Amino acid sequence: xxxxxxxxxxxxxxxxxxxxxxxxxxxxxxxxxxxxxxxxxxxxxxxxxxxxxxxxxxxxxxxxxxxxxxxxxxxxxxxxxxxxxxxxxxxxxxxxxxxxxxxxxxxxxxxxxxxxxxxxxxxxxxxxxxxxxxxxxxxxxxxxxxxxxxxxxxxxxxxxxxxxxxxxxxxxxxxxxxxxxxxxxxxxxxxxxxxxxxxxxxxxxxxxxx
Numbered sequence: 001x002x003x004x005x006x007x008x009x010x011x012x013x014x015x016x017x018x019x020x021x022x023x024x025x026x027x028x029x030x031x032x033x034x035x036x037x038x039x040x041x042x043x044x045x046x047x048x049x050x051x052x053x054x055x056x057x058x059x060x061x062x063x064x065x066x067x068x069x070x071x072x073x074x075x076x077x078x079x080x081x082x083x084x085x086x087x088x089x090x091x092x093x094x095x096x097x098x099x100x101x102x103x104x105x106x107x108x109x110x111x112x113x114x115x116x117x118x119x120x121x122x123x124x125x126x127x128x129x130x131x132x133x134x135x136x137x138x139x140x141x142x143x144x145x146x147x148x149x150x151x152x153x154x155x156x157x158x159x160x161x162x163x164x165x166x167x168x169x170x171x172x173x174x175x176x177x178x179x180x181x182x183x184x185x186x187x188x189x190x191x192x193x194x195x196x197x198x199x200x201x202x203x204x205x206x207x208x209x210x
Contacts, residue, residue: 063197074140136160171188
């Protein structure tokens with residue numbers, strides 16, 4: 001079985017037709033290299049539920065917004081487990097009115113702040129803390145997740161979403177290993193996957209249930 005075919009099955013991307021681009025060259029940032037948790041300083045007890053850092057494909061967000069027809073200018077962008085901040089910069093480029101990233105690893109949070117500063121966008125903020133403790137606000141927002149943590153933390157995220165007075169948010173979840181938690185939420189309806197990002201490890205989208 002050719003590797004490119006397997007990658008397409010899992011991620012929805014054709015490795016040969018969609019070659020990687022040196023995204024960091026645009027702003028002089030450093031977001032590309034993956035980092036294992038063992039190499040990071042994490043002071044929260046939730047360390048054991050985290051996943052290694054891996055940069056997101058910048059095309060995921062633009063393709064997802066196009067797929068659902070969402071205008072980012074009226075929304076806040078929230079990235080839980082934002083790592084080095086790449087998707088926050090992508091979101092700012094796309095015109096979100098504000099962007100916030102939450103990261104529990106000391107080194108990654110500092111890297112995200114450096115990268116955001118290098119990008120020049122003043123609409124981005126970084127919260128150094130536990131994503132499971134992040135308090136969402138009652139405003140339209142897009143929640144982005146790239147398989148950042150396992151069930152216990154994702155359950156806390158779900159519970160925090162359910163505390164909101166109204167479900168005016170969209171969830172974009174790449175490599176959605178805990179997708180059942182969102183499938184089961186009465187406040188959301190599953191929309192599907194953007195065509196370029198289908199597959200077992202692809203991107204999945206939920207919209208508010210009206």
